[in-house]
Amino acid sequence: MPRTFDGSVGWPALRERYRDRLDAGTLAALDDAVAFAVARHGDQRRPAGEPYVEHLLEALEVLVEAAGERDADVLRAALLHDVVEDTPTTLEEVRSRFGDRTAELVGWVTKSGDRESYLASLRQAPDAALAVKLADRLSNVQRLRTHPRPAKRAAYYRETVATFVPLAAGRGFFEQWYRDWQAEHADLERGEQA
Structure with missing residues (x-):
């Protein structure tokens, strides 16, 4: 059974957990990104009803705890990955507030145009952007x-198996997690209800 990540613990609890894993500058950068994401996403909810911020914190948790990511720009991009797509925020606002690299990563994972073109473009994404997207999708499908x-x-x-399982290949934790998840949810391929 693949590990499940839980953003419902909230940022203060995760921040405390990461005190010994992330330096003070990175934690401060994440404080700012969490506050920005919470303000922009407001009271948005996920399809099962949980607050949207929990999804963002889960993506962060995947990167820090499972993938071993420590780069502040990558971690901020995980928290901000839907802010352009799902709120009135522009990529230029992200760039102005969080810098070029964070904005570039957010840009890579923001859907634009048709879905097939967007998913195909991920094959050319830089490793850091792909890590953000794999963490995002993991959060989305862990409780499918x-x-x-x-x-x-x-x-x-089906979309996860067709697109994200191949993108996770050769990526350590992600490869194993998606492989285990695919096996556990195979009944969904056939439309069965478990």
Whole structure:
């Protein structure tokens, strides 16, 4: 069974957990990114009803705890990865507030145009952007069975297997996690309800 990450613990608890893993400058940078993301996403909710910020914290948790990421720009991008796509925030606002590299990473993982072109573009993404996207998708699918629409569960499973399982190949933790997740959720391929 693949590990499940839990953003419901909140940023203060995660921050305390990361005191010995991340330097003070990185923690301060993450404080700013969390505050910005919370302000911009407001009271948005995920499909199963949980506050949107929990998803952002889960992506961060995946990168810090499982992938061993310590780069502040990559970690901020995980917290901000949906801010351009799902709020009125522009990429220029992200660049002005958080710098070029964080904005570039957010740009890579922001959907633009049709979905197939976006998913295909991920094959050319830099490693850091791909790590953010793999952490994002991991958070999205780790509790796929809680999605309220069965047809969406099956479609999301198939898309994850077709696109993200191959992108995770050769990427240590991600490769193993997605392989285990795929096996555990194989019934969704057939549209079965577990």
